[in-house]
Amino acid sequence: MITVGIAGTGFYLPERVLRNADLEKMVDTSDEWIVSRTGIRERRIASDREATSDLAISAAREALRDGSIDPEEIDLIIVCTSTPDMLFPATACIVQEAIGAKKAGAFDLEACCTGFVYGLSVGSQFIKAGTYKTVLVIGADIFSRIIDWTDRNTCILFADGAGAAVLKPAKDEKVILATQLGSDGSLANLIAQPAGGSRQPATYKTIDKRLHYLKMDGRRVFRVAVEIADRATRDVLEECSLSTEDIDCLILHQANARILEAIARRLELPGSKVFINLDRYGNASAASIAIALAEVAREGQLKKGSIVVIIGFGSGMTWASCVIKW
Ligand code: UT7
Numbered sequence: 323m324i325t326v327g328i329a330g331t332g333f334y335l336p337e338r339v340l341r342n343a344d345l346e347k348m349v350d351t352s353d354e355w356i357v358s359r360t361g362i363r364e365r366r367i368a369s370d371r372e373a374t375s376d377l378a379i380s381a382a383r384e385a386l387r388d389g390s391i392d393p394e395e396i397d398l399i400i401v402c403t404s405t406p407d408m409l410f411p412a413t414a415c416i417v418q419e420a421i422g423a424k425k426a427g428a429f430d431l432e433a434c435c436t437g438f439v440y441g442l443s444v445g446s447q448f449i450k451a452g453t454y455k456t457v458l459v460i461g462a463d464i465f466s467r468i469i470d471w472t473d474r475n476t477c478i479l480f481a482d483g484a485g486a487a488v489l490k491p492a493k494d495e496k497v498i499l500a501t502q503l504g505s506d507g508s509l510a511n512l513i514a515q516p517a518g519g520s521r522q523p524a525t526y527k528t529i530d531k532r533l534h535y536l537k538m539d540g541r542r543v544f545r546v547a548v549e550i551a552d553r554a555t556r557d558v559l560e561e562c563s564l565s566t567e568d569i570d571c572l573i574l575h576q577a578n579a580r581i582l583e584a585i586a587r588r589l590e591l592p593g594s595k596v597f598i599n600l601d602r603y604g605n606a607s608a609a610s611i612a613i614a615l616a617e618v619a620r621e622g623q624l625k626k627g628s629i630v631v632i633i634g635f636g637s638g639m640t641w642a643s644c645v646i647k648w
Contacts, residue, residue: 326446327492328646329456330389331616333485334380335603336368342478349474356478361579365481365604367466373407375416377484378462381612382421385458385486388619396423396488397454400445401430402437402461402608404515404637405468417460426458434513435575435636437461437608438485442632442644443501445489460486461612465605468515470535479578480536481604485612495626496619499645500561504554506639509546513538513637543639547581550641551633552588558643559631569595570628570648571618575635576600576610585633607636624648 341364342353356362368377378401386393401414414428433440438461445457462484471477492498517533518524528534551574559565566589574582576599586596597614606613611634618624628648635641 323450324452325492326449326489326498328487328496328498329490330385330387330391330488331486331619332381332384332386332388333483333613333616334377334384335366335483335613336372336377338367338369339364340367345478348471349477351474351478359580360479361598361601362478362604363601366483368464368482372464374403374405374462374464375407375413375420377464377482377609378413378417378460378486379420381462381484381486382417382458382460385488385616386421389488391456391488393422394424395456396426396458398445398448398457399423399426399428400441400457400459402433402441402459403430403463404432404434404437404607405463405465406430413462423458433636433640433642434638435577435605435607435610436634436638436640436642438612439501439632439634439642439644440503440640442487442489442498443503443642446498446501449489449491455490457489458486459489460484461608461610463607463609465536465607468534468536470532473535475540476536476538479605481606483603483606483609483613485609485616487612487615495648497647499647500558501644502554502558502561502642504550504641509639512543512546512639544578544581546639547577547635548584548588550635550639551585554633554641554643555589555631558645562645564629564645566590568629569631571595571597571624571630573597573611573614573618573630573632575633576603576614577605
């Protein structure tokens with residue numbers, strides 16, 4: 323089987339910064355509560371002119387530039403999102419046209435906050451099998467459009483952004499050693515956007531009941547996320563015959579600093595090995611890990627051969643893991 327490598331990464335963040343002080347004027351909250359309970363200080367919010375594809379296109383262009391890759395080389399585009407421009411056509415098709423990827427297939431993948439790690443796994447399979455040589459995976463979301471800005475439990479957490487990675491047969495760096503996927507649909511009600519699909523199509527009633535906004539049982543998600551990430555990390559490392567001591571950098575879904583700390587404690591990892599950017603960007607759903615991966619690559623602090631473990635978790639519940647040898 324062909325080994326898969328990450329040939330380029332990029333990200334895009336909308337310009338508008340929403341600080342905790344701004345949220346204090348919108349709901350009954352405080353900077354002190356948000357920082358101490360979540361670690362978030364500010365987040366980016368898309369402008370009215372921007373849709374998810376706009377963010378995805380900018381991130382994709384940067385990843386292509388980073389890897390010196392011609393858009394016509396791309397065989398497949400996977401856009402991981404749960405806030406597509408429209409229900410159909412796929413946002414991936416809008417990206418395909420905009421970046422000039424004339425020879426690419428394109429589809430969207432929906433695994434909410436876990437989406438990008440699912441995308442890395444799905445994209446890798448085409449390269450491993452020898453079907454394709456270049457796969458563009460994008461995580462992009464505009465959660466500000468589905469957030470209830472009157473609900474202090476959720477509106478302080480989520481954010482907008484996009485990140486992208488180009489997968490190619492590996493040279494001798496940034497090699498994907500393993501990916502694993504998981505789900506537990508019995509927990510489907512923990513994070514959901516109840517209306518707007520076939521179960522509850524848009525009606526005046528669903529709008530009046532605010533059912534088009536994200537609903538979340540934060541406390542239960544917190545507990546489940548810590549359990550899942552602990553187990554997922556150990557399972558994927560075992561597949562690579564590695565242990566938690568081999569981890570040089572752990573990239574977790576940027577949901578809450580307390581979740582990240584709890585996971586690091588369980589894995590007995592020093593905080594310095596756990597990547598964090600949620601203080602600046604909040605929880606950007608499928609973009610969260612994609613942006614983090616691109617930032618880790620930009621920082622250039624990892625040595626060749628370093629072990630990077632990526633763990634996503636989110637609505638579904640879904641989870642996914644990936645080990646990269648830098
Ligand atoms: O990407 C998807 C994955 N999602 C997540 O990972 C979310 C996971 N969950 C969390 O991050 C946390 O559970 C939250 C940040 C959502 C909430 O933090 P918490 O420490 O679990 O707080 P809580 O829900 O237990 O609420 C504690 C108190 C409540 O007041 P009472 O009932 O004790 O009087 C809440 O009403 O804090 C109150 N509260 C707030 N107070 C000020 C909830 N939100 C706020 C707020 N400002 N924004």
